[in-house]
Amino acid sequence: MIIDPSDRGFTLGDGIFETIKWSDGHARWLDRHFMRLRASAEFLAIPLHWSDAQLGDAIAAVVRAEGLDAAAVRLTLTRGPAPRGILPPANPRPTVVVTAGPLPPLKPVTAIIATQVRRNEHSMLSRIKSLCYADNILASREAADKGADQALLLNTAGRIAEAAIANLFIRHGNDLITPPLSEGALPGVMRGVLMDNCRVIERSITPQMLTDAEYAFLSSSIGLRLLTHVDGARLSENPHVLQPFAEWS
16 A cells, blocks of 8 residues: 555644554454544544444454464554645545554563653643654653663653553552543553453552552553563562453453
């Protein structure tokens, strides 16, 4: 497939995407992904002409074509090609692209708290999985330059919103805590699954709370990753702390 060079997803980042886990012959939590995709498309006023069944069939066909038993699937929706300018066209012709690749390993990770960028919890874009990922890229590059696997993003108030590509959970005292959406956390699909099926409290998380936590982990649609170090400070390295949540990932 050739993407039109005037596609607004390419020229302006005018689009959204979902990363979906394929395992055991089906896409995990597909209904939740489609619900978020449609809500985000509606917010951005991008028409989504394909039914859930058509999108599901496309995902399955791509995974089969790649010969994968387990896969990370990316479903991208853009507003499509348009003339130059910022304002969207009156009659957009949206583009949908489905790709798939092997699942990445879910090994424990180290992280830094990014200093070069912050998560803007006041922006409505913090609520959708937009193609505009420049801040996440800068934070991830800072983490790599410092020898870490992941970057944690502070919001404008100096509290932790999320990781560059995942949501954050910590065990602090007797509580399993994740930042609320009002702090700039993306409404992640796996975050929602854990909140619906486990005893999770939404509460602001400061860097000091993370350092004092019994353990911490990152959640994404691909799965859960134990967070073992932050800015060199050691957290729990016991992988068994994730066992209570394994069935949901």
